[in-house]
Amino acid sequence: MGAATAGGLAMALVLSACSGDDLGGGGDGGGGDTDADCADYEQYGTFEGETVEISSTISDQEADQLEESWADFVGCTGITIEHNGTNEFESQIFVQVEGGNAPNLAIFPQPGLLQRMQEGDYLVPAGEAAMDAASANYTEDWLTYGNIDGEQFGIPVMGSVKSYVWYSPSAFEENGYEVPTTWSEMMDLTDQIVADQGEGSAKPWCFGIESGGATGWPATDFLEDMVLREAGPDVYDQWVNHEIPFDDPQIVASLERVGEILQNPDYVNGGIGDPRSIATTAWSDAGLQIPEGNCFMFRAASFFEAQLPDDVEVGPDGDVFAFYLPADTADEQPLLVAGDYLAAFDDNEATQAVQAYLASPEWANSRVSIGGVVSPNQGVDPQNASSDVLRLTLELMQDEDAVARFDGSDLMPSSVGAGTFWTEMTSWIDGQVEAEDALTAVEESWPQD
Structure with a gap:
């Protein structure tokens, strides 16, 4: 059974660039000015007026935490991220894509579901910047479950250890x-x-x-x-x-x-x-x-x-x-192990920017620091974990002798x-x-x- 939390909630996070303007939005987790040094986000570009939609199973408090984790990124890039979390994700995602209304990105709680989506020729391979981040920060054990016929479609963004x-x-x-x-x-x-x-x-x-x-x-x-x-x-x-x-x-x-x-x-x-x-x-x-x-x-x-x-x-x-x-x-x-894999339905520049950020150790450390989850990203500092068990989980994930399945x-x-x-x-x-x-x-x- 996968690790993702199921629930029903749809949220929008509307943010502007680092101008200091009021950053109101539909979600409660990411609005407000950012105090971030936007030089840290220049590599992703600026996208005033662009919207990237992400679908997932993530809801309630965990959805608020997800929004908070990318608040500085969206505040500096000007991207509007609209996150839709639902406990009917598996059925709804197929309705969306078959109706020509696919989100830009989705977080899949199961590699098998991601593969079914790719078999329908709905997904695009991970972008170059996302692949650079993924190759540098994830082990082959984790990447293999997002790799289909030699191409990387899914990037593991969150995970859990069952052992x-x-x-x-x-x-x-x-x-x-x-x-x-x-x-x-x-x-x-x-x-x-x-x-x-x-x-x-x-x-x-x-x-x-x-x-x-x-x-x-x-x-x-x-x-x-x-x-x-x-x-x-x-x-x-x-x-x-x-x-x-x-x-x-x-x-x-x-x-x-x-x-x-x-x-x-x-x-x-x-x-x-x-x-x-x-x-x-x-x-x-x-x-x-x-x-x-x-x-x-x-x-x-x-x-x-x-x-x-x-x-x-x-x-x-x-x-x-x-x-x-x-x-x-x-x-x-x-x-x-179990985990959630991020995959894209298009190769728009804003989509690729969000995908690349979520593949980075900077985002992974941001999300882990907020609490409740861990990431198999090897760039995560275990000291950022919100509990002793999650710290132990990160240490096991990062142990060079570990063999993850x-x-x-x-x-x-x-x-x-x-x-x-x-x-x-x-x-x-x-x-x-x-x-x-x-x-x-x-x-x-x-x-x-």
């Missing part, structure tokens, strides 16, 4: 537990917690996969993380691209390894019930058992932080924090990645089918070429 285990630093300290650095250390810790807790209600793990119409996605994430760790990134790529069967023995082994945690009644489901309760427990509610003291570990992405109550302190010395989901050896660092379900045909994969993982966790049978059912559902 986390959330825990309570105070509970670990109280019990003398160390953060594990390998998978075997984590499983040894799991067994130690079982032994220490005895018949108590606290369990080593809590987990939930209920998410309305998207129920099942947290289990697909866990499997994808496990495939990366056990079978490796090359096999992961083959699996996601259906170059090997969905029920390849290596994938079955990875799911069974996930089951060693999620289907063990001694290990789960802290504060909630037995393993079958996972299927009916909202994914974020499961994690809330950590600060309640009902479980010790919860696997979830960096964006779980936004689900925590305001009175829960998040940090290495706080009520809740996260550690990297370890691999078999400490020198391996596969990352399961995008959320597999977002890359698969939607009937699989957002269909049978979710439902079969739900049946599996509910005990209705064995691991191999669940994966075989997904394999049989894969669309024929």
